């Protein structure tokens with residue numbers, strides 16, 4: 001057979017194949033299992049990927065019952081990790097825990113559920129690192145349960161970074177209109193200013209620029225850097241962090257971009273009360289935020305239902321819902337699955353854009 005035809009056939013086959021996306025089940029007492037079922041009922045999802053739920057088959061069955069879904073569980077264990085099926089009528093579950101659905105209380109975190117959540121996340125990371133899945137998507141966990149289970153990590157981000165050995169990583173919340181990236185993540189507000197360093201801000205700006213270019217396909221990313229004080233300090237009247245830390249970081253990041261041939265437009269520090277308005281209206285592709293709520297409050301005002309949380313700077317692809325476990329509505333069939341759907345789509349998109357290993361079955 002001529003080589004050109006063989007190549008064509010191989011390419012055709014490759015195109016038909018879809019990335020396996022591992023979806024961690026999250027907190028069994030929260031909305032994770034039910035939003036996973038709702039997302040998997042969207043047939044469009046099955047045209048772009050093969051979902052593999054990393055969790056608990058019995059809990060997933062209970063979620064299917066809650067949603068009155070006709071999808072059938074295909075239970076997989078570790079020894080048969082490659083026996084994944086591709087059909088919108090079934091749901092592949094890598095059965096990691098055995099939590100006995102009927103004993104779980106919706107909305108009540110426990111050490112046992114915390115340990116299970118940790119297992120799902122660690123397993124997904126390992127599967128991604130070894131190339132068994134192309135990307136991992138996380139359903140929400142409860143940080144208290146993680147703590148009860150003895151984990152030193154505050155959230156997925158820190159845990160996954162540690163397990164993959166990533167040193168320079170950042171949390172980005174991404175939506176169509178607004179993207180924010182955080183210099184500090186899960187720390188008390190009272191510790192924010194002491195944790196801000198020129199190096200950390202430069203690193204976050206550069207992670208943002210690379211991700212906007214490589215993962216989101218933006219040729220010349222426009223990055224706005226927020227101040228931390230009212231009116232960005234206003235000539236040090238309301239704080240010195242802008243003069244002493246943020247402005248030098250912006251200047252150095254601009255120099256680095258120029259000397260490395262990166263087409264980044266980096267500006268700031270800007271007064272935090274107006275910069276999000278400009279970014280959401282198209283002037284910037286991303287706002288670099290000094291602390292968690294500075295970025296997440298404007299982000300969730302715009303993107304609560306369809307926003308995606310993604311960890312950048314990892315050797316694997318990880319996206320997540322932007323919301324938490326919503327204990328107040330858990331197991332009541334009220335939760336919106338749009339954020340999870342977008343997170344899965346973004347993970348697939350990142351497998352197409354990035355140099356991360358593709359996993360296809």
Ligand SMILES: NC(=O)C1=CN([C@@H]2O[C@H](COP(=O)(O)OP(=O)(O)OC[C@H]3O[C@@H](n4cnc5c(N)ncnc54)[C@H](O)[C@@H]3O)[C@@H](O)[C@H]2O)C=CC1
Pocket residue numbers: 031035138139140141142143144156309320321322323324325326327328329334335336337
């Ligand atoms: N990706 C993750 O694993 C995240 C975990 N968390 C954790 O979740 C737990 C609860 O956090 P909260 O601050 O209460 O935030 P939350 O996002 O769980 O809930 C806040 C409000 O939004 C509503 N809500 C959240 N998601 C919804 C959805 N999909 N559909 C409809 N309504 C929804 C809830 O009912 C509640 O009224 C905490 O332990 C927190 O640390 C919070 C954010 C992200």
Ligand SMILES: NCC(=O)COP(=O)(O)O
Pocket residue numbers: 154155156157158296309320322
């Ligand atoms: N607000 C974002 C959040 O708490 C999620 O954190 P992580 O679990 O993705 O690290």
